[in-house]
Amino acid sequence: MFGLNTKDTRLLLIVALLVVLAPFLLNPFPEGSALAQFNAGYPDLMQRFVIFGVFAIGFNILFGLTGYLSFGHAAFLGAGSYAGVWMLKLLTINVIPAIIISTIVAGMFALLIGFISLRRSGIYFSILTLAFAQMAFALAASVLTPITGGETGLQTSLNDPRILDAASEGGNIPAPSIFGLQMRDSFELSVGEWLFTFNTGYYLSGIIMVLAFYVAIRIFRSPFGLMLKAIKSNQQRMHYTGVNTRPYMLACFVISGMYAGLAGGLMVAMDPLAGAERMQWTASGEVVLMTILGGTGTLIGPVLGAGLIKYFENIFSKINDNLLHQWFAFLPDGMEEFMVTIIHPFIGKGWHLTLGLLFMGVVIFLPGGLVEGGQRIARLFSRKKPSGKDGATTRTEPAE
Amino acid sequence: MSKTNVTRRGVLKTGAVAGAGLALPTYLAAGGHSGFANAPGDSSVTLGFNVPQTGPYADEGADELRAYELAVEHLNGGGDGGMLSTFSSQELSGNGILGRKVEYVTGDTQTKPDAARASARSMIEKDGAIMITGGSSSGVAVAVQALCQEAGIIFMAGLTHSNDTTGKDKKANGFRHFFNSYMSGAALAPILAANYGTSRKAYHLTADYNWGYTTEEAVRTSTEAMGWETVAAVKTPLAQTDFSSYVAPVLNSGADVLVLNHYGGNMVNSLTSAVQFGLRTAQANGQDFQIVVPLYSRLMAKGAGANVKGIFGSTNWHWSLPDAGSQAFTRSFGTKYGFPPSQAAHTCYVQTLLYADAVTRAGSFNPCAVGEALEGFQFDGLGNGPTLYRAEDHQCFKDVLVVKGKENPDNEFDLLEIVEVTPAAQVTYDASIFGGELGSCNPGA
Numbered sequence: 001m002f003g004l005n006t007k008d009t010r011l012l013l014i015v016a017l018l019v020v021l022a023p024f025l026l027n028p029f030p031e032g033s034a035l036a037q038f039n040a041g042y043p044d045l046m047q048r049f050v051i052f053g054v055f056a057i058g059f060n061i062l063f064g065l066t067g068y069l070s071f072g073h074a075a076f077l078g079a080g081s082y083a084g085v086w087m088l089k090l091l092t093i094n095v096i097p098a099i100i101i102s103t104i105v106a107g108m109f110a111l112l113i114g115f116i117s118l119r120r121s122g123i124y125f126s127i128l129t130l131a132f133a134q135m136a137f138a139l140a141a142s143v144l145t146p147i148t149g150g151e152t153g154l155q156t157s158l159n160d161p162r163i164l165d166a167a168s169e170g171g172n173i174p175a176p177s178i179f180g181l182q183m184r185d186s187f188e189l190s191v192g193e194w195l196f197t198f199n200t201g202y203y204l205s206g207i208i209m210v211l212a213f214y215v216a217i218r219i220f221r222s223p224f225g226l227m228l229k230a231i232k233s234n235q236q237r238m239h240y241t242g243v244n245t246r247p248y249m250l251a252c253f254v255i256s257g258m259y260a261g262l263a264g265g266l267m268v269a270m271d272p273l274a275g276a277e278r279m280q281w282t283a284s285g286e287v288v289l290m291t292i293l294g295g296t297g298t299l300i301g302p303v304l305g306a307g308l309i310k311y312f313e314n315i316f317s318k319i320n321d322n323l324l325h326q327w328f329a330f331l332p333d334g335m336e337e338f339m340v341t342i343i344h345p346f347i348g349k350g351w352h353l354t355l356g357l358l359f360m361g362v363v364i365f366l367p368g369g370l371v372e373g374g375q376r377i378a379r380l381f382s383r384k385k386p387s388g389k390d391g392a393t394t395r396t397e398p399a400e
Numbered sequence: 401m402s403k404t405n406v407t408r409r410g411v412l413k414t415g416a417v418a419g420a421g422l423a424l425p426t427y428l429a430a431g432g433h434s435g436f437a438n439a440p441g442d443s444s445v446t447l448g449f450n451v452p453q454t455g456p457y458a459d460e461g462a463d464e465l466r467a468y469e470l471a472v473e474h475l476n477g478g479g480d481g482g483m484l485s486t487f488s489s490q491e492l493s494g495n496g497i498l499g500r501k502v503e504y505v506t507g508d509t510q511t512k513p514d515a516a517r518a519s520a521r522s523m524i525e526k527d528g529a530i531m532i533t534g535g536s537s538s539g540v541a542v543a544v545q546a547l548c549q550e551a552g553i554i555f556m557a558g559l560t561h562s563n564d565t566t567g568k569d570k571k572a573n574g575f576r577h578f579f580n581s582y583m584s585g586a587a588l589a590p591i592l593a594a595n596y597g598t599s600r601k602a603y604h605l606t607a608d609y610n611w612g613y614t615t616e617e618a619v620r621t622s623t624e625a626m627g628w629e630t631v632a633a634v635k636t637p638l639a640q641t642d643f644s645s646y647v648a649p650v651l652n653s654g655a656d657v658l659v660l661n662h663y664g665g666n667m668v669n670s671l672t673s674a675v676q677f678g679l680r681t682a683q684a685n686g687q688d689f690q691i692v693v694p695l696y697s698r699l700m701a702k703g704a705g706a707n708v709k710g711i712f713g714s715t716n717w718h719w720s721l722p723d724a725g726s727q728a729f730t731r732s733f734g735t736k737y738g739f740p741p742s743q744a745a746h747t748c749y750v751q752t753l754l755y756a757d758a759v760t761r762a763g764s765f766n767p768c769a770v771g772e773a774l775e776g777f778q779f780d781g782l783g784n785g786p787t788l789y790r791a792e793d794h795q796c797f798k799d800v801l802v803v804k805g806k807e808n809p810d811n812e813f814d815l816l817e818i819v820e821v822t823p824a825a826q827v828t829y830d831a832s833i834f835g836g837e838l839g840s841c842n843p844g845a
Contacts, residue, residue, distance in 0.1 A: 044521040141637060142608055151609035151638050152539040153513040155546055157569075158837055172572075172839045175550055184551070197525070271521065273543055275514040314522055320506045349453040349508055 008217050011299060015213050019206040022046055023196045030193030034327060037319060040311055043186055043199035044271075048310045050202065050209040051266045056290040056302030057209075057216050058259020062252055063288070064297035065220070065228040068118075071126045071284050072133025075113070076257040078140060078279030080106040080264025082147070085154045085274045092164035093156075093174045095183065095204070095269035099262065106261020107254050114253035118246060121235065133284055141276040153275035176269050178204060183270055201270045208266060209303075212259060217299060219255070228252055293362055295369030304370045309355065316351035436766045437552040437844020438528045445500040445765065447472070447752070448507065448529030450520050450544060451558065455511035456638060456665035457536035459699045460744040464534055464558055465506060466737055467745035471752035474732070475502045482732040483753060486725040486781040491760040498759060509535055511638070513543035520544045524551050530765050531556060533751055536664070536744060537638075538562030538611035545574035552844020554767045556751040559744040561663070561695050562611035563618065566795035567834025569610075572841040573767055575774055575794045577754065577787075578747045581611070582829055584694045584714040585618030587800040587822035589626055591712060596657065596690055598627035603655035605646055605670055607662050608635040615661045619694050631655040636666070643670040647677050656684040659692045667693060668703035675707045696803055699742045701815035708805030708815065715801045717746040717783050718816055726783040740813050750782045754789075768841040786824075792831035793838065797824045 004012065018025070027041030040046070059073050080102035087098035117128040140148040148154055156173050165174070176183045183201035190196075219225050227248050230238055238245050268274055277283070286309065294305025324343055328336045346354045366372045440446065449468045452461035474482045477494030484492050496502050505527040507519030516535065523529040532548055533556040535541040541560035548555035549571040557565055557576040561584070566576050592600075602623060606612040612635065620630050631653050636646050647670065650658055658679060662670050674680070674691055682689040693700075696713030719730040719740035729749060733741040741749070754774065762769035775791035784798040803816040 039526070042522060042526040044518060044525050048518070142635065145608075151513075152564075153543055155543065158839060172549065172842055173546070271517060271547070273513060273517055273546070275512060275543075277512045277514055314518070317508055318505065318519075318522065322506075348506075 002214065004217060004221070008221065008299075012210070012214055012217060015300065015303065016210045019050065019210055022049070022202075022206070023198050027194060027196055031190075031195045032193070037323060038315060040315060041197060043184065043197060043202055045310065045314050046199065046202045047205050047266075047270045048314070049307045050205045051263050051270070052287075052290065052306035052310055053303040054205075054209050054212045054266065055260055055263035055287055056294070056306040057212055058256045058263070059287045060291050060296065060298075060302040061216055061219060061259065062256035063291055064302075065225060065232060066249060066252055067232040068121065068249070068253075069126045069288070070117075070129040070253075070256070071281070071288070072113070072129035072131070072136075073256070073260050073287050074279050074281070074283035075129075075133035075136040076106040076110055076260035077264040077267075077283065078136065078274070078276070079109045080261030081268050081274035081278055082140070082154060082264075083261070084265040084268035085156065085272055088156050088162075088176060088268065088272050089160040090163065092162055093176055094164075095176050095178050095265075098176075098269055099208075099265040102265030102268070103258050103262045106264065107258040109261075110254045110257025111250070114250050114257070118249050118253060130281060130284070133279060134281055137276055137279040137281070140279055148274070148276060151276060153273050156272045176201075176272055205266050205270065208262070212262065213299070213303070220299060224248065224251070289359060293359060293369055295371030298369070298371040301369050301371040308358075308370070312351055312355045312358075316347055316354055317349065319347040321348075435843060435845065436768075438524065438530045440500055440528075440530055440765055443500060444503050445497055446527055446529050447502060447504045447755075448520065448523035448527065448532040448534075449504055450507045450509055450516060450523065450532055450534040451748075452511045452536045452540070453508040456641075457511050457559075457663070458665070459703070460536040460559055460664055460697070460742065461509070461534075463699060463742045463745040464536065464748040467733070467741060467749040468504065468533070468752060470733055470736060471749045472502045472504055473736075475752070475756050479736070480728075480732045483725050483729050483749070483782055486728050487753060487757070488780040489757050489761070491757050492753070497756045498763070498765070502756075505529060509537070509540050509544075511537050511540060513539050516540040516544050517547050520547055521551075524548075524553055529553065531755055533755070534558040534748065535560055537609070538565055538614075539609045539638075541565050541576075542569045542610060545569065545571050549573045549839065549842055552767060552842040554755065554770055556755050558748045558751065560611070561615065563614040563834050564610045564836075566793045567614075568836040570793050570795075570836050570838050572771060572794075572838045575751075575754075575771075575789065577751050577789075577796045579714075579716050579798070579800055579827070580795065581615040581618040581694070583800050583827035584615065585620075585622035586827045586829075587802050587820075588619065588692070588694060588712065588714050589622035591802045591820060592623060592628075592692065593626045595712070597687070600628045600657050600687075600690075601631045601655045601685065602628055602657045602659050602692075603631050603650050603653055604633035604659045604661060605643070606633055606635050607666055608637050611663070612661050615694050616659075619659055619661070619692075628657070636662070636670070638666065640666065641669055643673040644677070646670070647673040647679070650674070650679065651677065651682060651684070651689075654685070656687050657690045657692060659694065661694060663695055663697075664700065665703070667700050671704045671707050671711075680707075696816065697743050698740070698813070698815055699744070701805060702812070709807050711805045712819070713803055715803050715816070716743045718743065718801060718803065718818060719746075720814065720816075720818070721783060721801075723781075723783060723785070725781045729783060746783060753782070754779075766843055768843050771841045788824075790831065793834075793836075795831075797828050799824050800827050 023041050027039045029035040029039050083105035084098040084102040087101045091097050113132045181200050185200045187198040231245050290305035290309050291302045295301025324340045328339045451464045473479045476496055505523050509516035520532050531554045536559045538560040541557045545555045555574040563581050604616050606616040660670050679689050691711050693713040696715045701708045730740050758770045758773035762773040774789050777789040780786045787796050787798040789796055800822045801818050802820045804819050806817045809815050
């Protein structure tokens with residue numbers, strides 16, 4: 001189906017199904033129960049899951065296929081975000097132009113940076129992209145303040161022109177919408193104790209992510225993708241056979257940048273604010289973590305990695321001591337204090353620590369990321385015992 | 401050509417699915433509509449405390465959180481009641497808000513607008529917070545205020561001092577108790593003129609975001625009006641921790657006053673740098689070199705240690721104030737945590753009480769009703785003397801304190817002395833001078 005083989009079609013359908021059913025899957029605990037803290041099925045986080053999914057898919061097209069580790073991908077996310085907010089300010093509050101323009105702007109930005117950075121490979125390439133991204137961040141935070149809003153960030157305001165829209169009524173800034181349907185509109189479905197939220201913005205981003213995922217599969221399976229994989233395995237040999245690899249690399253870099261821009265455009269479509277810190281190196285590092293955590297070079301890995309990191313960031317960071325005391329209230333006082341003291345460094349602002357430990361665990365024990373973990377579990381439960389030799393060949397090799 | 405087979409079973413199936421599909425939206429629309437967003441249930445109400453737990457303002461954030469916890473305790477009838485007894489409006493009786501127990505959720509703004517909005521959104525969407533408060537940076541406050549306006553939630557600004565919050569970027573759903581840059585400038589200028597004379601040359605170091613801009617502008621305008629010159633104004637990134645490269649050129653610039661438009665960790669670091677470079681003991685243009693910090697707090701004075709001695713600045717509140725409200729608050733905060741509260745803690749505590757009181761007076765959690773109850777509200781007994789919540793821009797008008805780093809502190813908390821209490825009338829301005837529009841209140845849903 002869709003020009004894919006059976007296996008890929010199945011993968012695509014699974015992803016599509018996950019996206020559609022996410023409001024149910026992410027809210028497994030009844031409202032008001034002690035575990036409701038771990039529910040992730042609210043619009044903001046669901047939107048983040050799929051948007052960062054798009055970002056990570058794009059990053060994986062570059063890193064997973066060619067092995068070129070870009071440490072400045074956040075610059076494209078940021079450029080896309082700013083372009084998106086400007087469209088919402090100048091053109092119309094309808095998100096479609098914002099999403100399209102942000103993709104294009106990020107693509108052009110990637111063309112510029114890629115043209116220069118791709119003259120080098122390996123660590124030098126990483127450093128060059130990092131330098132460009134930090135440059136973009138510094139510019140956005142200070143010199144370009146009239147365009148980017150500096151550290152305050154760029155927002156929509158009441159007196160924006162919005163030339164395609166009628167004048168806003170009621171004295172309030174219009175919310176981003178798609179043909180009148182507001183991004184933050186939600187249907188709420190309560191079934192017994194459970195409450196499920198179906199959000200317009202989430203489904204728009206979800207559809208776009210599934211499309212982005214489909215395009216990524218096609219790229220992975222195309223002759224172009226094969227060429228990129230060849231570059232990864234031995235670029236020198238490619239040169240000897242007379243293939244000029246640079247156009248392929250540049251095209252790949254631009255595509256990857258456009259994915260990042262698309263993610264940036266979606267972010268501002270969901271919440272019309274763009275801050276300079278979106279371009280900072282920590283944001284670039286985050287997407288690298290997502291990809292490695294999920295499984296570099298695999299199709300679904302980056303999406304899983306993005307979901308996991310965003311889950312930690314939003315759920316663990318919001319657990320406070322007060323909640324811990326509630327959870328351990330059944331223990332005797334001394335024990336309760338002890339447990340809270342033990343767990344305290346890993347929650348709230350310490351979520352980075354928890355994530356760091358998890359990341360170390362994954363890299364040491366599952367070099368192929370979460371996807372490898374999944375494969376191992378599947379092998380454990382599959383009835384036919386793989387022979388030793390077979391088992392070795394299906395193993396995912398870590399990227400060099 | 402395709403051939404359609406209509407079977408009894410097929411028709412029934414299709415009919416059932418279509419019927420369910422049509423009925424679904426009706427069913428969905430039935431839930432959770434009571435005229436405004438996140439209407440609380442009958443037993444409890446959730447407030448969202450969104451403070452910086454990491455970044456340059458983390459100290460302030462931690463203190464704000466303590467104050468919020470104290471406020472919740474008092475609203476629920478715990479502790480000694482703090483300012484509930486001194487508050488001029490005696491609507492709150494310690495049984496929560498409108499009989500509902502107050503619960504709260506916390507989040508980390510990281511002092512970044514993006515992260516702050518994400519945190520606030522999750523409070524609104526996931527935890528059903530009816531009011532968001534906090535923030536220790538104007539960039540964050542403006543961003544979160546705009547979000548609350550869109551979502552139909554009341555925003556009670558915490559520590560935010562930029563003119564923009566209730567000026568250019570004011571919103572109908574946002575309210576600020578804290579004072580602002582304009583007031584600092586207006587209160588500080590006469591004191592500076594009296595102590596340092598009227599022929600001074602100032603060099604500004606300014607935090608590079610909206611608070612820094614408006615503070616620099618306010619201090620510039622008010623000091624230039626009395627004869628000072630401004631030699632240069634240099635912007636420094638908010639995330640900067642080493643200010644030596646910014647402080648080094650000051651001495652040779654021809655300036656004789658350094659104005660640090662910095663707050664929190666920024667100010668601690670830049671002031672320490674300035675002292676290390678010998679600015680406090682230097683001479684320039686035949687006068688002693690001076691340093692001014694427009695916005696001061698006890699936490700900053702503590703961080704900077706002996707360096708703050710004799711330095712002028714302005715502050716919203718100080719724990720040593722003798723009125724009954726300040727004393728009551730300082731006592732219950734001190735009893736609970738073992739040290740006196742900062743101005744950030746004070747404004748956050750007061751904002752929570754003011755919100756609870758407004759809800760009680762309005763008899764509803766509806767943001768529009770709460771907003772109406774706060775607009776033009778005059779109160780006393782919350783530590784700042786008689787105070788007005790101005791309806792035109794949702795800004796509180798009250799006395800401003802001009803303070804100085806104490807030369808011989810009696811104890812580790814007694815770091816600032818109050819030089820003058822500038823009356824509210826002297827710092828009041830016309831609501832229209834900063835532009836911006838409130839818009840209309842948004843109840844969400």
